[in-house]
Amino acid sequence: MEPMPGRVRKDPMVIVGGGVAGGNGAAVLREEGFPGRVVIISGEPGVPFGRPPLSKTYLRSEEGVDGWYVRPADWWASHDVEILAESRVAAIDTAARAVALDSGRELRYHKLLLATGGRNRQLDVPGGGLAGIHYLRTVAECDAIKAEVGANRHAVVVGMGFIGCEVAASLRQLGVRVTAILPGRVPLAKVLGAEVGAVLAGFHRANGVELLTGEQVRAFEGDGRVAAVVTVSGKRLACDFVVVGVGVSADVPPVTGAPLELANGILTDELCRTSATDVYAAGDVANQLHPLFGRIRVEHFNNAERQGAAAARSMLGSDAAYDYVHTFWSDQYEHKVEYVGHAATWDDFVIRGSADEGRLIGFYLQDGVVCAAVGIDRGGDPEADLDGEVAACARLVAERARPAPGALADERTDLWSQPRGA
Ligand SMILES: Cc1cc2nc3c(=O)[nH]c(=O)nc-3n(C[C@H](O)[C@H](O)[C@H](O)COP(=O)(O)OP(=O)(O)OC[C@H]3O[C@@H](n4cnc5c(N)ncnc54)[C@H](O)[C@@H]3O)c2cc1C
Structure with a gap:
C-alpha cells in the first residue's frame, strides 16, 4: 500500500456513482485508512444502497431500502465522506483531472472511481412514450410500479431476464394478472441454458403467468396512457400497465483529455484501472480483464460490492488482482x-x-x-x-x-x- 500521506493533498478521491460499487469504494477508502477528502457524486437522492429489493421485497412493500444501505445512513457524515446527492457528472476531463457537474460546479480529483452503473435499454417502438410503461432501476421507478398495483389489474411484462422474471413473480404475489412477452422459448435461456430456463418457465406458469414465447413488442397503444401491447405476430393484449426489462447498457459519462478505452463498458485491467491515469472503474459499468474469466462485464450485486472495494484498494496502491469467482442470486416466488x-x-x-x-x-x-x-x-x-x-x-x-x-x-x-x- 502507498504510505498514507496525511492531509497534504487538496484534491479529493472522487467517486462518481452512489450505488453499491461507488458506496463500497468510498467506504473502503476510509476504512483502509485514507485520511484525505472522499467525495461521492451520486445521481440519486439519499445514501448508497443496493437495488435487489426493488424487484422483490420493496416492490411487495415487505421492507424499505434501508436494509440495503451500503453503510448505515449516518455512517457517511460520521466518517467524513461527502455525498453530493442528486448531482450528475456531465463531463470528465482526464487531462485537467477534473469533473464538471451538471450544476456547473467543477471538482478536481486526486484519483477518480467511475461507478456509474447501467442504464436500462429503452424499447424504441411506436407508443413507447405512453404513460403506464415502466422501467425499473431506481426507487422512484419502483414506486411508480407500486402505484399501479391493485386487484384486477393486468400487467404485461416485456422481457424475461432477471428483472422481468422477478417483477413478474412479485406482481403475481401481489395479485396482479401477468402476461409476459419473451423472444425465446423459455426465460433466461442465454444465461442459464434451455434446461434451467424450462424449470423457471414452469415456476412462472405454475404461479399463473401467461408466457408468450417467441414474441416481441411491435407497438404500444393507448390514448396518452398505455391500454394495449401489440406483438410482432399481431396479438393485441389489453393491459393496465407495462414493465419493460430488456437489458442494461453501461452508463459512461462523457470524457475529454486522455480517452477512456470503451468496449461494452469501460475497459479495466485486473486492478480495476482504466486506460486513463488515476481513473478506475467498478460495478456494472466496468468491463474487467479477469484473471480467470478474461474480459467480463458483470451486472450483479456481489460483483459491484466487491469490485468497488477492490478498486478502492487499488487506488490506495494495492497490487492485488481482483479475481472474485463471480456469484449472483435471484429470488422468484x-x-x-x-x-x-x-x-x-x-x-x-x-x-x-x-x-x-x-x-x-x-x-x-x-x-x-x-x-x-x-x-x-x-x-x-x-x-x-x-x-x-x-x-x-x-x-x-x-x-x-x-x-x-x-x-x-x-x-x-x-x-x-x-x-x-x-
Ligand atoms: C431491480 C433490480 C434488482 C436487482 N436484483 C439483483 C439480485 O437479486 N441479485 C443480483 O446479483 N443483482 C441484482 N441486481 C443488479 C445489481 O443491483 C447491480 O449489479 C448493481 O446495482 C450494480 O451496482 P453499481 O454500483 O455498479 O451501479 P448502480 O447500482 O446502477 O449505481 C450507479 C449509480 O451511479 C449514478 N450515476 C450514473 N451516472 C452518473 C453521473 N454521470 N453522475 C453521477 N452519478 C451517476 C446512478 O445514479 C447510480 O446512483 C438488480 C438490479 C435491479 C435494477
Whole structure:
C-alpha cells in the first residue's frame, strides 16, 4: 500500500456513482485508512444502497431500502465522506483531472472511481412514450410500479431476464394478472441454458403467468396512457400497465483529455484501472480483464460490492488482482437461484438432481472444465453456507476442475472431493 500521506493533498478521491460499487469504494477508502477528502457524486437522492429489493421485497412493500444501505445512513457524515446527492457528472476531463457537474460546479480529483452503473435499454417502438410503461432501476421507478398495483389489474411484462422474471413473480404475489412477452422459448435461456430456463418457465406458469414465447413488442397503444401491447405476430393484449426489462447498457459519462478505452463498458485491467491515469472503474459499468474469466462485464450485486472495494484498494496502491469467482442470486416466488462462476458458452451441461422436480445443480462445462454452476432450490448462498454444495461449486470453478461428468451428476459424490484442475 502507498504510505498514507496525511492531509497534504487538496484534491479529493472522487467517486462518481452512489450505488453499491461507488458506496463500497468510498467506504473502503476510509476504512483502509485514507485520511484525505472522499467525495461521492451520486445521481440519486439519499445514501448508497443496493437495488435487489426493488424487484422483490420493496416492490411487495415487505421492507424499505434501508436494509440495503451500503453503510448505515449516518455512517457517511460520521466518517467524513461527502455525498453530493442528486448531482450528475456531465463531463470528465482526464487531462485537467477534473469533473464538471451538471450544476456547473467543477471538482478536481486526486484519483477518480467511475461507478456509474447501467442504464436500462429503452424499447424504441411506436407508443413507447405512453404513460403506464415502466422501467425499473431506481426507487422512484419502483414506486411508480407500486402505484399501479391493485386487484384486477393486468400487467404485461416485456422481457424475461432477471428483472422481468422477478417483477413478474412479485406482481403475481401481489395479485396482479401477468402476461409476459419473451423472444425465446423459455426465460433466461442465454444465461442459464434451455434446461434451467424450462424449470423457471414452469415456476412462472405454475404461479399463473401467461408466457408468450417467441414474441416481441411491435407497438404500444393507448390514448396518452398505455391500454394495449401489440406483438410482432399481431396479438393485441389489453393491459393496465407495462414493465419493460430488456437489458442494461453501461452508463459512461462523457470524457475529454486522455480517452477512456470503451468496449461494452469501460475497459479495466485486473486492478480495476482504466486506460486513463488515476481513473478506475467498478460495478456494472466496468468491463474487467479477469484473471480467470478474461474480459467480463458483470451486472450483479456481489460483483459491484466487491469490485468497488477492490478498486478502492487499488487506488490506495494495492497490487492485488481482483479475481472474485463471480456469484449472483435471484429470488422468484419461493424459489432461490444461486449461480457461481461465469460461462458465456458451454459445450456440456450436467444436471445433479431433477429438472422435473425443479431442484437441481447444473454444471456448465467447456472442454471438460467447470466454468459455472447454478443451483435451483439447492441450499444456500455460497458466501453464507461455506460448506454447502454451491460453495463447493465455486471451488471447482476457481480451480478450473475437470471432474468426470458422471461424478458431477451423481448425488452420492461429494463435490468437495473432486480433483483440482490442471
Ligand atoms: C431491480 C433490480 C434488482 C436487482 N436484483 C439483483 C439480485 O437479486 N441479485 C443480483 O446479483 N443483482 C441484482 N441486481 C443488479 C445489481 O443491483 C447491480 O449489479 C448493481 O446495482 C450494480 O451496482 P453499481 O454500483 O455498479 O451501479 P448502480 O447500482 O446502477 O449505481 C450507479 C449509480 O451511479 C449514478 N450515476 C450514473 N451516472 C452518473 C453521473 N454521470 N453522475 C453521477 N452519478 C451517476 C446512478 O445514479 C447510480 O446512483 C438488480 C438490479 C435491479 C435494477
